[in-house]
Amino acid sequence: MLEKMKLEWLSNIRGDLLAGTVVALALIPEAIAFSIIAGVDPKVGLYASFCIAVIIAIVGGRPGMISAATGAMALLMVTLVKDHGLEYLLAATLLTGVIQIIAGYLKLGSLMRFVSRSVVTGFVNALAILIFMAQLPELTNVTWHVYAMTAAGLGIIYLFPYVPVVGKSIPSPLVCIIVLTAVAMMIGLDIRTVGDMGELPDTLPIFLWPDVPLNLETLYIILPYSVGLAIVGLLESMMTATIVDDLTDTKSDRNKECKGQGIANIGAGLMGGMAGCAMIGQSIINVKSGGRGRLSTFVAGTLLIIMVVFLDEWIKQIPMAALVAVMIMVSIGTFSWSSITDLKKHPLSTNIVMIATVIVVVATHNLALGVFVGVLLATLFFANKIGRFMVVKSEQATNGVRNYQVIGQVFFASSEQFIESFDFKEVVDKVVIDLTHAHFWDITAVSSLDKVVIKFKREGAEVEVVGMSAATETIVDKFGVLNDPKEVEKLMAGH
Amino acid sequence: MNKIITCLDGSAFSNAVCSAGIWAANKLSKPLLLLHAIEKENVAAAEDLSGAIGLGARSSLLKEMAALDEQRSKVALEMGKEMLANAQTIAEQQGCAQIIQTQRHSDIVEAICDLESDARLIVIGRSGQGNKPDFNAIGSHIEQVIRQVHTPVLIANKDFSAPKSFMLAYDGRETADKAVKRIIEGGLLHGMTCHLVTVKNKQSGLMEKFKATEKMLRDSGFDVKASFLEDAIFAGLMDYKTNNEVDMLVMGAFSHSKLAQAFLGSNTLKMIENTHLPMLILR
Numbered sequence: 001m002l003e004k005m006k007l008e009w010l011s012n013i014r015g016d017l018l019a020g021t022v023v024a025l026a027l028i029p030e031a032i033a034f035s036i037i038a039g040v041d042p043k044v045g046l047y048a049s050f051c052i053a054v055i056i057a058i059v060g061g062r063p064g065m066i067s068a069a070t071g072a073m074a075l076l077m078v079t080l081v082k083d084h085g086l087e088y089l090l091a092a093t094l095l096t097g098v099i100q101i102i103a104g105y106l107k108l109g110s111l112m113r114f115v116s117r118s119v120v121t122g123f124v125n126a127l128a129i130l131i132f133m134a135q136l137p138e139l140t141n142v143t144w145h146v147y148a149m150t151a152a153g154l155g156i157i158y159l160f161p162y163v164p165v166v167g168k169s170i171p172s173p174l175v176c177i178i179v180l181t182a183v184a185m186m187i188g189l190d191i192r193t194v195g196d197m198g199e200l201p202d203t204l205p206i207f208l209w210p211d212v213p214l215n216l217e218t219l220y221i222i223l224p225y226s227v228g229l230a231i232v233g234l235l236e237s238m239m240t241a242t243i244v245d246d247l248t249d250t251k252s253d254r255n256k257e258c259k260g261q262g263i264a265n266i267g268a269g270l271m272g273g274m275a276g277c278a279m280i281g282q283s284i285i286n287v288k289s290g291g292r293g294r295l296s297t298f299v300a301g302t303l304l305i306i307m308v309v310f311l312d313e314w315i316k317q318i319p320m321a322a323l324v325a326v327m328i329m330v331s332i333g334t335f336s337w338s339s340i341t342d343l344k345k346h347p348l349s350t351n352i353v354m355i356a357t358v359i360v361v362v363a364t365h366n367l368a369l370g371v372f373v374g375v376l377l378a379t380l381f382f383a384n385k386i387g388r389f390m391v392v393k394s395e396q397a398t399n400g401v402r403n404y405q406v407i408g409q410v411f412f413a414s415s416e417q418f419i420e421s422f423d424f425k426e427v428v429d430k431v432v433i434d435l436t437h438a439h440f441w442d443i444t445a446v447s448s449l450d451k452v453v454i455k456f457k458r459e460g461a462e463v464e465v466v467g468m469s470a471a472t473e474t475i476v477d478k479f480g481v482l483n484d485p486k487e488v489e490k491l492m493a494g495h
Numbered sequence: 496m497n498k499i500i501t502c503l504d505g506s507a508f509s510n511a512v513c514s515a516g517i518w519a520a521n522k523l524s525k526p527l528l529l530l531h532a533i534e535k536e537n538v539a540a541a542e543d544l545s546g547a548i549g550l551g552a553r554s555s556l557l558k559e560m561a562a563l564d565e566q567r568s569k570v571a572l573e574m575g576k577e578m579l580a581n582a583q584t585i586a587e588q589q590g591c592a593q594i595i596q597t598q599r600h601s602d603i604v605e606a607i608c609d610l611e612s613d614a615r616l617i618v619i620g621r622s623g624q625g626n627k628p629d630f631n632a633i634g635s636h637i638e639q640v641i642r643q644v645h646t647p648v649l650i651a652n653k654d655f656s657a658p659k660s661f662m663l664a665y666d667g668r669e670t671a672d673k674a675v676k677r678i679i680e681g682g683l684l685h686g687m688t689c690h691l692v693t694v695k696n697k698q699s700g701l702m703e704k705f706k707a708t709e710k711m712l713r714d715s716g717f718d719v720k721a722s723f724l725e726d727a728i729f730a731g732l733m734d735y736k737t738n739n740e741v742d743m744l745v746m747g748a749f750s751h752s753k754l755a756q757a758f759l760g761s762n763t764l765k766m767i768e769n770t771h772l773p774m775l776i777l778r
Contacts, residue, residue: 022546161545171546247557249535249564281548288556289544333548 008063011310012292019291020299023066023282025174027053027304028315029326030282031069032194037134038074038274039081040089041198046308047205048093048273053301055264061256062241063294064248066282067264068301071131072232073275075365080225090210093269095219095226096233100262103234109254112238118350119374120239121339122357124280126370128238128335129362135324135331138192145189146321151324153180171355173326180322181314193321195316201308205271231368233277240278247287281330345364347382387413391437393420400429406471411441415448424455431456436467439474446472498528498595500610500617502603503578508620511655513582515773516618517589518657519649521681525615526593529582531575532606533568533598572598598635604639614646614684621650621767638764641776647677648776657743660688664706664732664766667693667701674747674777675708679715683775690741691721694731729765736770744774 027049035045049068056067081089103109139146160172184191194200212218220440237374241252257278265275286296308315312362343351353374361370390408397403402423410418449465456463501516503509513529520527579596586594599606607617619640640649661684665671678684689712693705702723709721720739722729736744744766766776 018544026546132570157547158549161543161547167545171544173546243553247553247560249561284548284552284556285546287560288548289546329547329549332550333552336553337551338554404591443637 008294015290016295017299018231018292019286020296021291022171022289023286023300023305024303025171026282026285027068029301029323032447033323033327034069034071034074036197037071038077040086043199043201044274046201047271048268048276050301050305051268051271051273052264052276053297055267056260057294057298058151059263060260061253062244064287064292064296065240065244065278065285066297067276067278069274069276070279072127072218072236072367073229073277075130076232087211089274090269091212092222093268093275095222096229096275097262097265097269099226099230100184100186100265103192104255104259104262107255109238109258115375116378118353119357119371120376121336122354122374123367123371124334125339126335127363131327132331135327138320138324146191149180149319149321150325153322154205154328157325157329170481176325177318177322181318184319185317192320198288200312200315202240207270208272213418228368229275233261234258235371237278240280240283244283244287253407281334353378383413390414402428403432405434406438409439409441410445412444415444417446419452422452424459428461430462432464434466435471438471440472441474497615498526498613500528500614502530503582505578506620506740508651511651511653512618512620514655515584515649515651517586517591518746519616519683520591524661526595527586527591528595528597531579531598531607533571533575533600534602539638545759603636607640608643611644611646616647616649617644618649618651621652645778650767650774652771652773660690660741661743661745662690662692662736662741663745664692665693666696667698667704669726670747677777689717689719692732692735693723694728695725744770744772746776
């Protein structure tokens with residue numbers, strides 16, 4: 001265990017320190033921006049980012065992944081903050097953590113396998129669109145100065161890395177913020193700054209129990225939010241973990257990550273921070289900057305709070321336009337652009353799932369709903385496809401006897417077609433239904449067979465069903481064929 | 496349970512490991528499996544601290560990192576192949592009948608665990624490639640290997656020549672009795688002089704057990720030189736080893752529970768750290 005800890009913490013010290021610094025710098029504008037989305041003071045997001053990053057660095061299941069206050073979570077809390085205030089948000093954050101820990105113990109992390117790739121892509125795209133949309137209020141009803149500043153900021157962010165030597169060693173979002181702040185202060189522009197958006201932290205976070213009445217009424221208020229936050233947080237974390245897994249070619253412990261995030265959120269809630277989760281954009285930045293171990297996340301969180309506490313007078317001066325530019329970059333970096341070009345290549349059902357996920361999320365601002373719709377659609381499409389794997393062959397055996405052979409998958413989606421495949425109008429003495437090569441997946445299949453048998457009997461035919469026991473082997477909920485080639489072969493015989 | 500898994504990695508101990516593996520394979524007439532594990536480094540290679548992510552950041556980064564890993568793996572693969580081929584030539588010259596070369600992409604500990612079901616003996620160097628030749632502590636993987644496998648482990652040191660005698664540290668505990676049983680049943684140590692050494696401890700009836708073990712070994716055809724010492728365990732064993740001509744150390748591994756060890760330290764690990772002799776750990 002000590003070995004593993006050493007590997008996860010200390011095997012890449014230089015890379016982790018540098019990457020952690022880059023991430024800390026990028027986290028500050030994001031945490032402020034997400035606080036503004038949620039409708040709370042910037043310090044709530046900054047405290048949250050600090051607590052979550054530091055705690056998850058220790059207890060998370062995916063070294064090298066960055067977790068902090070996120071846009072996806074912030075969007076879910078808007079109405080809670082508006083209607084009930086900050087204290088209820090903190091209470092909801094605590095409850096979110098508890099739910100996530102329970103999810104970790106129930107091993108719900110493995111449920112991610114039901115979320116198909118199209119849904120993940122839809123989620124990521126929707127998230128990018130939401131982050132972008134959240135910047136729009138800063139860009140409407142403002143003077144041309146703001147547009148100029150934002151455009152200049154984006155220019156710096158994307159072009160600075162091409163500057164030889166320094167381009168790859170100084171984070172360009174930091175350059176953007178410093179330059180724009182300096183310009184705004186020098187020419188004394190009257191535009192909105194971070195200081196106008198609310199209180200910044202001037203001390204380290206302190207422990208405080210949310211000031212809400214501990215009764216059922218409070219629970220009714222916060223529970224729906226907490227459930228949504230827990231689901232969205234775990235979804236985004238699991239997706240980010242997959243991305244980091246792919247990038248670094250290593251494995252993560254998903255259930256540990258679920259529990260770790262729960263602990264981190266409880267920590268954030270008790271320290272006056274909002275709920276958060278893993279961040280796709282920041283994790284990519286971290287890996288790109290050379291971060292691999294837990295140390296990078298830890299450094300990011302620690303440096304963030306140090307910088308914020310000591311530089312708060314300066315941070316107040318940052319024009320919102322600079323933050324908007326950084327957030328637009330995050331939005332662009334999060335969006336999966338290949339998914340647009342892939343639209344032509346992929347089948348229509350896949351595209352529908354992806355686009356439906358995006359539309360639902362953008363319309364409701366709730367990522368959980370979008371994923372729910374996406375998963376539902378993907379499942380229906382899949383059931384529909386598998387339902388076509390069924391054929392009923394029929395042949396005249398001897399006089400007055402007809403043999404039906406059922407091959408393939410019989411379940412709710414194909415049961416109607418199954419019934420229609422029999423010719424009830426033919427006058428026969430005896431009908432033999434051979435199910436040896438069929439699979440009955442659910443009770444709908446069984447009841448349709450019953451229907452068929454009854455119908456034939458009504459017409460005066462004798463019915464014999466062959467191979468019923470083999471066909472219904474798949475009806476129980478758990479049949480043990482996973483990773484057992486012999487069993488699979490037996491089950492799939494004749495397909 | 497029939498292969499001699501010999502772990503090569505190009506470190507200073509690789510030659511000794513190879514010789515030890517060949518010796519064991521010949522003595523036991525078992526196939527020699529030459530194993531090279533291509534371990535993944537957890538270190539980032541390229542650094543781009545620009546912190547900017549643009550269009551398709553994820554896929555381009557993935558491509559870049561995959562290409563880098565590909566290069567690294569190819570080099571490691573080639574090196575490993577060469578090393579294995581070298582070892583095979585040596586083994587063939589020394590009369591090994593059956594030689595198998597295996598390369599695996601994983602940690603050496605994982606690789607050993609994956610292959611363990613078919614292992615008779617695992618031969619490994621006392622520290623790995625990453626360490627300097629004069630590195631005194633034992634490699635980080637050794638402890639993991641000893642703990643996780645249930646097969647005997649032969650830890651090779653700087654040089655290896657066919658041993659003629661071995662020292663068995665016997666403490667009267669269950670693990671030691673098991674080790675004695677395995678020495679008698681297995682064939683690796685047959686025909687060698689056995690220095691049976693017991694250091695007095697708090698256990699009652701140790702003397703009787705010691706005598707019984709001596710007799711048992713003698714009856715099984717070992718030339719036994721038995722000594723009952725009264726020093727501190729570790730110092731006693733070390734002294735005996737230096738004062739008598741011992742070619743190899745044999746121990747039953749880890750008599751303490753893991754928790755106890757974290758506080759007390761284990762004699763087995765201490766012995767591995769402080770000896771230049773090859774050491775056989777029986778489980």
